[in-house]
Amino acid sequence: MINFGLDPRNSHELYQGACGHVCVVIFTREFSNPCAGDGSRAGRAIPRQRRLAPFLEEIWVGPCDGYGVDPTRRRVQVRHRRKGGEQIQTVYHEEFDSRDPDEAHAWLRKTYADHHLRISGSSENFLFSCDITRLEGMSLGRIVHSMASDIDVFGGLPDLSIIEHRGGGAVRVTIGPESVDLRAGECFLLPPDRPYQAAWDSVRADVTTLSFEDLQRDASGLVDHETVNVDFTRPVTAAAGRHWSQTIRYVQSVVSNSPLLAAAPLARRELDWLVNSAVLACFPNSTLDAESASYAGDTPQPLRRALAFIDEHAGDPITLNEIAVAARLSPRGLQAAFRRHLDTTPLARLRSIRMERAHLDLQHAQPGDSSVAALAARWGFTHLGRFAMEYRRRYGHSPSQTLRTSFG
DSSP: OOOTTSOTTTHHHHHOOTTSEEEEEEESSSOOOSSOTTSTTTTOOOOOOOOOSSOEEEEEEEEEOSSSBOSOEEEEEEEEEEETTEEEEEEEEEEEEESOHHHHHHHHHHHTOOOEEEEOSOSTTOOEEEEEEEETTEEEEEEEEOSOEEEEETTOOSSEEEEEEEEESOEEEEETTEEEEEOTTOEEEEOTTOOEEEEESSEEEEEEEEOHHHHHHHHHTTSSOSOOOBOSBOOSSHHHHHHHHHHHHHHHHHHHHOTTGGGOHHHHHHHHHHHHHHHHHHSOBGGGSOOOOOOOSOOHHHHHHHHHHHHHHTTSOOOHHHHHHHHTSOHHHHHHHHHHHHSSOHHHHHHHHHHHHHHHHHHTOOTTTOOHHHHHHHTTOOOHHHHHHHHHHHHSSOHHHHHHHHHO
């Protein structure tokens, strides 16, 4: 049996149609329905295009009744990068649509968390869809649910989650004695492993899940706390809520529009840092009230250790905390030392080194071997326009000019 990354335990049961046939189509370009309305395309192979690195496969799964496609549909897209001859999954994208409430919630249980469900009204016009992308330590989901429902997530979600209400009626979320009523445009944070209840008539929502361990790691680079405490909460202000929403829109845009992201661990780490920093800035948590670490005296030797570490590991997804460990300073002490002696910050220095490395790669690129976008992503620059603007400001011309010169 060939699994193609789908769950071998239930994919056949979930997608078997009235005629008992299951359609599985693998393709590398845009999605198209394998069964036309007259059945003329059923079973016809979709031509493969030349595969580009990173490795990309899309899988469409759905039952065929001979005349069309059943309302249930699942589409999977997996991106890999190669390491030591192996393909390592880095970006996973799935789209799921269903008109069956039981089937929709079975998928939700598998994807997010187990829960009890109570629904009301007729399921005749029920519509559910979810578009979810998973990266290392983070997932970005967009959910549409058209039916009045009450759910009890009795074990909570396994990861820290931020839910943004994008449309539909009001949503009530309850944890213990606390409840919040959310309207379109509002968001809230759910800590991991906390049971909660939610109720709505219909809803469109963005669901962002984050590794709490990764959030702790990034928080330790901001304050001298071993742990960061977060709770069931709204953003600190309405402006903070808008900032969170804008940050997630940007990250969603990068993830959906950058086919190079799968092969660029530095770029993925920068997105992870951006989202974690937004959580710590926008939602109440213990880092907002923490005092900065004290710093006293000149520390040229620790600075030299930090600079050597940055230079040696600029090509790795290193964090502020890791640089501080190498320098044998606290994160705040390291930042203070950089500002006092170098008038910059450790992460600004790291970005500067990465810009220099990208410049060198552009100068030595071979025709047909690379592109500006690929080299920028390799060094952690996810926004090509900003990379080009910073590059021009630093070197006096565009990165594409440097690339053309290296070809000449």
